Amino acid sequence: MVNIRDLDPSASPLDYYGSELRRKRESAGMTQEQLGSCIFCAASLIGQIETARKVPTRDISERLDAALLTEGFFGRLVGLVLRSQLPAWFQQYAEMEARAAFISSFHSQLVDGLLQTEDYARAVLGVRDEGDIDARVEARMERQRILDRETPPLTWVVMSEAVLHQTIGGRKCMREQLQHLLDLNRKREWVKMQVLPFGAGAHAGLPGPFNLLRFEDDPDLVYTEDFVSGHMTANPQAVREGSLRYDHLQATALSVEDSAALIARVMEERYGDQPEPDGRPLA
Numbered sequence: 526m527v528n529i530r531d532l533d534p535s536a537s538p539l540d541y542y543g544s545e546l547r548r549k550r551e552s553a554g555m556t557q558e559q560l561g562s563c564i565f566c567a568a569s570l571i572g573q574i575e576t577a578r579k580v581p582t583r584d585i586s587e588r589l590d591a592a593l594l595t596e597g598f599f600g601r602l603v604g605l606v607l608r609s610q611l612p613a614w615f616q617q618y619a620e621m622e623a624r625a626a627f628i629s630s631f632h633s634q635l636v637d638g639l640l641q642t643e644d645y646a647r648a649v650l651g652v653r654d655e656g657d658i659d660a661r662v663e664a665r666m667e668r669q670r671i672l673d674r675e676t677p678p679l680t681w682v683v684m685s686e687a688v689l690h691q692t693i694g695g696r697k698c699m700r701e702q703l704q705h706l707l708d709l710n711r712k713r714e715w716v717k718m719q720v721l722p723f724g725a726g727a728h729a730g731l732p733g734p735f736n737l738l739r740f741e742d743d744p745d746l747v748y749t750e751d752f753v754s755g756h757m758t759a760n761p762q763a764v765r766e767g768s769l770r771y772d773h774l775q776a777t778a779l780s781v782e783d784s785a786a787l788i789a790r791v792m793e794e795r796y797g798d799q800p801e802p803d804g805r806p807l808a
Contacts, residue, residue: 532544532547532575532576532577536577537577537609538602538605538606538608538609539577539580539606539609539610540577541602542574542577542581542599542602542603542606543574543575543576543577544575545598545599545602546571546574546575546589546599547575549593549595549598550571550575550593553593553594555593556568557569557571557572557575560589560592560593563588563592564585564588564589564591564592565588566585566588570585580606580607580610580657580659580660580663581599581603581606582603582663583600583603583604583607583663583667586599586600586602586603587599587600603667604667604670607660607663607664607667608620608664608667610657610660610661610663610664611661611664611668612754614754614755615750615755617757618736618748618755618757619668621738621746621757622668622671622678622736622738623668623671624740624743625678625738625739625740626678626679626739626740626741627678627679627680627681627737627738627739628678628679628680628681628736628737628738628739629680629681629682629683629736629737629739629771630681630682630683630734630735630736630737631682631683631684631730631734631735631736631770631771631774632682632683632684632685632688632734633684633685633687633688633730633733633734634685634687634688634691634734635649635688635691635693636684636688636693636702636706637682637684638665638668638669639668639669639671639672639680639682640669640682640705640706640709640716640718641665641669641702642698642701642702642705643662643666644694644698644701644702645693645694645698645699645701645702646662646665646666647662647694648693648694648695648698649693649694650662650665672713672715672716677713677715678715679715680715680716680717681717681718681719681775682716682717682718682719683718683719683720683721683730683771683774683775683778684718684719684720684721685720685721685730686720686721686722686723686787687723688720689703689720689787689788689791689795690791690795696795696796697796699792699795699796700792700796700797703788703789703791703792703796704792706718706788707785707788707789707792710781710785710788711785717781718781718784718785718788719774719775719778719779719780719781719784720778720779720783720784720787720788721774721777721778721779722778722779722787725777725778728773728774728777729769729770729771729773729774729777730770730774733749734749734750735747735748735749735767735770735771736748736749737764737767737768737771744759744761744764745759745764745768746758746759746764747760747763747764747766747767
């Protein structure tokens with residue numbers, strides 16, 4: 526058998542997932558090769574997941590459930606596994622974000638993580654080598670599943686116009702990202718975006734990005750972060766200050782309709798069909 530080693534199922538969600546996969550596979554009387562063949566992947570990948578050396582994706586998890594007849598067990602468990610791949614200081618925020626009824630955020634340089642495409646997220650997370658980039662991208666995509674729930678949180682994003690012009694991952698990546706924003710704006714009534722134009726000058730968001738979370742029954746939270754860690758508080762004075770700043774940002778930003786028009790214009794003018802620096806066409 527490939528990659529046999531003992532796991533402590535209580536060590537982490539990833540270890541628990543691996544030990545359960547091995548246990549359920551063996552109970553089904555299947556080898557790693559046989560299971561890999563069933564779900565169209567290499568036996569070595571099954572071995573790496575069983576020994577907690579590889580983080581499973583949601584797609585793999587759903588295929589495992591189908592092959593092992595586990596009634597959605599791995600599909601439910603993978604969310605916990607992927608959340609554990611987020612930075613330790615961010616995990617508590619992600620848990621609260623998933624419970625929020627209303628999310629509002631301001632960003633000065635990057636597209637909100639809930640609205641990022643996979644390629645954009647990979648470019649952002651790949652700036653520094655901090656481990657398994659595939660797992661970190663998958664974890665960010667997993668966060669976005671809250672927008673697909675039957676009752677998703679109302680999500681309002683204000684972003685600086687600089688976000689549209691900061692080329693992350695190349696022009697093709699940016700074009701796809703801006704198109705994704707337009708698609709979200711058009712197809713999901715619970716996701717709204719406003720752009721704070723360069724012409725706004727000095728504004729209430731100059732101290733930096735921040736998020737506000739509102740809940741049905743719990744106190745509101747304000748979240749900020751620096752290059753070291755994140756900071757979340759329910760302190761009434763901090764929440765009041767954050768809410769006041771956000772109100773000013775919304776009042777100063779372009780309307781939702783004018784923001785969509787600006788995003789579309791920047792997408793065509795800045796990231797349209799032009800040659801890349803090496804002379805290759807964009808498309």
